[in-house]
Amino acid sequence: MEILGRVWKFGDNVDTDQIIPGQYLSIQDPKALGKHCMEGIDRGFSARIKPGDILVAGANFGCGSSREHAPVAIKACGVGAIIAESFARIFFRNAVNIGLIAIECEEACRRIGSQDEVLILPEEGLIKNMTTKEEFKFAPYPPLVADIVKAGGLLPYVRMRLRGREGE
Amino acid sequence: MGMTITEKILAAHAGKDKVGPGEIVQVRPDLLMINDVSGPMAVDAFASVGAKRVFDRHKVAVILDHFTPNKDVNAAKASAKLRAFAKDQGLPHFYDAGFGIEHVVLPELGLIRPGDLVLGADSHTVTYGALGAFATGVGSTDLAAAMALGETWLKVPETIRLDFRGRSSRWIGGKDLILLAIGEIGVSGALYCSMEFGGEAISRLDMDGRFTMCNMAIEAGGKAGIVEPDEKTEQWLREVMESTGGRAGTVSDGAQFRISLRDLRSDKDCTYREILSFDVTDLEPQVAAPHLPSNVRPVSDLKSVEIHQVVIGSCTNGRISDLRAAAEILKGRKVNRWVRTLIIPGSRRVYAQALREGLIDIFVDSGAVVAPPTCGPCFGGHMGALAEGERCVSTTNRNFTGRMGHVTSEVYLAGPYVAAASAVAGRIAHPEEV
Numbered sequence: 170m171e172i173l174g175r176v177w178k179f180g181d182n183v184d185t186d187q188i189i190p191g192q193y194l195s196i197q198d199p200k201a202l203g204k205h206c207m208e209g210i211d212r213g214f215s216a217r218i219k220p221g222d223i224l225v226a227g228a229n230f231g232c233g234s235s236r237e238h239a240p241v242a243i244k245a246c247g248v249g250a251i252i253a254e255s256f257a258r259i260f261f262r263n264a265v266n267i268g269l270i271a272i273e274c275e276e277a278c279r280r281i282g283s284q285d286e287v288l289i290l291p292e293e294g295l296i297k298n299m300t301t302k303e304e305f306k307f308a309p310y311p312p313l314v315a316d317i318v319k320a321g322g323l324l325p326y327v328r329m330r331l332r333g334r335e336g337e
Numbered sequence: 338m339g340m341t342i343t344e345k346i347l348a349a350h351a352g353k354d355k356v357g358p359g360e361i362v363q364v365r366p367d368l369l370m371i372n373d374v375s376g377p378m379a380v381d382a383f384a385s386v387g388a389k390r391v392f393d394r395h396k397v398a399v400i401l402d403h404f405t406p407n408k409d410v411n412a413a414k415a416s417a418k419l420r421a422f423a424k425d426q427g428l429p430h431f432y433d434a435g436f437g438i439e440h441v442v443l444p445e446l447g448l449i450r451p452g453d454l455v456l457g458a459d460s461h462t463v464t465y466g467a468l469g470a471f472a473t474g475v476g477s478t479d480l481a482a483a484m485a486l487g488e489t490w491l492k493v494p495e496t497i498r499l500d501f502r503g504r505s506s507r508w509i510g511g512k513d514l515i516l517l518a519i520g521e522i523g524v525s526g527a528l529y530c531s532m533e534f535g536g537e538a539i540s541r542l543d544m545d546g547r548f549t550m551c552n553m554a555i556e557a558g559g560k561a562g563i564v565e566p567d568e569k570t571e572q573w574l575r576e577v578m579e580s581t582g583g584r585a586g587t588v589s590d591g592a593q594f595r596i597s598l599r600d601l602r603s604d605k606d607c608t609y610r611e612i613l614s615f616d617v618t619d620l621e622p623q624v625a626a627p628h629l630p631s632n633v634r635p636v637s638d639l640k641s642v643e644i645h646q647v648v649i650g651s652c653t654n655g656r657i658s659d660l661r662a663a664a665e666i667l668k669g670r671k672v673n674r675w676v677r678t679l680i681i682p683g684s685r686r687v688y689a690q691a692l693r694e695g696l697i698d699i700f701v702d703s704g705a706v707v708a709p710p711t712c713g714p715c716f717g718g719h720m721g722a723l724a725e726g727e728r729c730v731s732t733t734n735r736n737f738t739g740r741m742g743h744v745t746s747e748v749y750l751a752g753p754y755v756a757a758a759s760a761v762a763g764r765i766a767h768p769e770e771v
Binding site: 182184186187190191192194195196197209210228229232233234235236237238240241255257258259262263266267311313322323324326327328330331 | 361373374375377378381382385386387388403404408409411412414415457458459460462474475476477478479481482485486490524525528529555558560629716717718722735737738739740744
């Protein structure tokens, strides 16, 4: 698995209200949510982005509410991965659960520039900036989280567990 | 080495004698909660994994509070979906529009008890820590998985101890203390940590104030906020038992605490990541200016800020003590004619109590709008949305960019005394000014 795309940069403390404003929370359809992605901070974002593009942000990305609409909107509008200095914990869990790659790597966030072309190799824990030829390493997910990511998200993982129980 | 109260609760629910920070444990929750924002996705996810019944129908609460009374057709569909789910699963703890805001309602129904482990698909689930429970927010998919499996994984958090010392003035409540702390440590100051609140000022604080404090632990990035249970907690629980006619504790296995109340405190030799101390003597009422809950100033720094709206309510400050505080200021006064003032009791029970005490009369006479219990305005969902450039003083929990409406609108977070005084003054005001 690899992700290749252009970088869109954001600062610290991007909150879930900026990612998907509260007025849209009665929407459930991922595509419809994707259209409003980042509307609270960057109107028109969803129209500019190409599939596979990468968000690079500062500290505490996704702080605020537990709305899964936030990672769902980001994934649905085509973002391939998020690299941040750190994530708010509920957002991180939600991203992992729906199969959206979320990587913590402070150095990469500081060095990667807007519109750089970046390649991510999640299993190898490697980020390559194709524009500047710089490389960054990041810590792999802890075992249980890695299992969920490998299964393609939490739901396939639960399906597997439920089938196991029926077999007991 | 001893354990913190947080570690004790997690250990008990993981079936272990001891756990330590960083450890990943499988825990069996006492209660799960979904609302009309997080619930529809959770219900779909639940169905998609092939699950038929929730793991324990007494341990799943469904409450319609965010877009209720239904804002529009989408909101109505979301409510209808959850109503059908509750019916189909035979859930006794289904609370339709009007019951109130989840984090006000569930504790007052006696569904949260010291030592419990609660997962809610809402970030302010941390509120229940005021009762000495471990409660944290998760997303819809996590909650769906827990409904199917009856368990989830959690990383044991490090604990930060926050001690509040000194005797504060009468205008200081839980909101001022938590804003003071968030202003100090920042919006990611407690990221992934449990925030344990203690000290003499917390011992003196009433339960409503403790709910307010734990509620905003998430605004510092906290995984939980928690207060060790004491006589006030026990007294509060006794009153809940009486008021619910003994219905308290109907969450499945009933009245047994997982851990005895006496043991529900941090051991003397436990390990804290850090211990912070706050002196609240002479503390001025605190206000968080736009656009982060950590942008905290004393109220006197902001007195020139003109406002257009005041909201008093929410899972943070929608309890009876909050309404009493607002009424104390608004009694015999009129709100400024250019300030829309919304007062939202946090639950039907709070509303009824406010009626009995004559508070609703005071609010209506003052020119405020008294709305039905709902989360609506807090997250810009419905009711009380702000136009371009408008400013609101709100007793809610977040003042992010565009939180209550237009992206250029501004939210100032404060306690009910400051909010009510500001409604009268037409600008941010200290309660002593009116």
